[in-house]
Amino acid sequence: MGSMTTELPVPYLTVMLNSLEILGQFMYPARAYGRLLDLLRSGLLDISPIRPLVYPLPALPDAMEAAATAGNLECVVVQP
Amino acid sequence: MKAWRLAGLGGQLTLREVPIPEPRPGSVLVRIHASALMSYLKRYVQGALPMYSPPPGEFTPGTNGVGVVEEVGRDVWHVKRGQRVLLSSHFVARENVEDPAQVLIALTSFGASAAPVLADWPDGTLAEYALMPIEAVTPAEGLHEAEPRILARRWRRSTACVGRAGSC
Numbered sequence: 512m513g514s515m516t517t518e519l520p521v522p523y524l525t526v527m528l529n530s531l532e533i534l535g536q537f538m539y540p541a542r543a544y545g546r547l548l549d550l551l552r553s554g555l556l557d558i559s560p561i562r563p564l565v566y567p568l569p570a571l572p573d574a575m576e577a578a579a580t581a582g583n584l585e586c587v588v589v590q591p
Numbered sequence: 592m593k594a595w596r597l598a599g600l601g602g603q604l605t606l607r608e609v610p611i612p613e614p615r616p617g618s619v620l621v622r623i624h625a626s627a628l629m630s631y632l633k634r635y636v637q638g639a640l641p642m643y644s645p646p647p648g649e650f651t652p653g654t655n656g657v658g659v660v661e662e663v664g665r666d667v668w669h670v671k672r673g674q675r676v677l678l679s680s681h682f683v684a685r686e687n688v689e690d691p692a693q694v695l696i697a698l699t700s701f702g703a704s705a706a707p708v709l710a711d712w713p714d715g716t717l718a719e720y721a722l723m724p725i726e727a728v729t730p731a732e733g734l735h736e737a738e739p740r741i742l743a744r745r746w747r748r749s750t751a752c753v754g755r756a757g758s759c
Contacts, residue, residue: 514631516640537693537701538681544729548677551734565625569606571595571717575633588625589653591593591719 560584567591594651594718601638602649609651612714612722614664617685621658621676621723626716629654635698643699644706646713652697653717654680657731667725677729678716684708685726696727 521533550556561584566574568591578587594609614620634640636652656678663672670676680698684691684705692705697715700706712724 514629516631516642538695541679541681541683541726541729544677544679544731548729548731548734568593568595568717568719571604571606574628575636578628578630579633581630587628589628589717590625591623 561586563588565590592719594714595653596649597636597645597652598649599638600635600640600643600645604636604652609718611720614662614722616664616666617726618664618722618724619660619667619670619676619728620662620664621656621678621721621728622661623656623658623716623719623721625658626653626656644701644709645699646697646709647706648713650697651714651716651718651721653715653721654695654698656716656721658716658721660728661720664725670725670728670730675731677731678721678723679727679729680715682708682712682724682727696723 525531526533547556551558564574564577564581564585564587566577566587566589568589571589574587574589581587592609592611593606595604596607596609597604612620629635631640632652635643658676658678660670660672660674660676663670680695681693682696683693692700692702692708694700694705694709694712696709696712700709715721
């Protein structure tokens, strides 16, 4: 999961000696969102540390700039 | 409705007035409340990510979002008008075949068999409304209500399976 455009160097001996497996995973099951919402509803997942950075629809160019440099706990959203 | 339109990767990105899409079978029209931006959206729009295979021609970008169902197409049975929903861009062809095509709506297809899927679902959430296949829509109501009993029941059921592989 996740997206990046750089190569991922692998410490070969560490992987081999520990019988590690490296698996790629494209996206997630369709019900994953629903199960995530269950965690929110139950109070088991606290997403309050995530700060939304809100832009109006016409400000998409600024929002894209902000998204490119946003931190892990910032979520850039555009609201029509 | 107002919608951002991208004339292909590296092309012009303009906010324009376009017709509100008509619901198709197996889809819902969603009034967008918020569209979450990917960190690499700007580079994608600029055409700096050559590994992506976008929809053909001009399209509305925008991936995951949240909104309210405005209209329901036929062949949709659970999701209702007025429901708050989460939208995922991940769409898997619904045919019961070995390796169904997968796309990220309004972003990219994967492989030759997926290109026609993306051509059928080219437009995303950076607009006032988005038409989405129902498979990419998750009801998102009651988010502020604690429902620990439901979760505890599921948890018990899942832990009861430990050590009995294949039995549940």
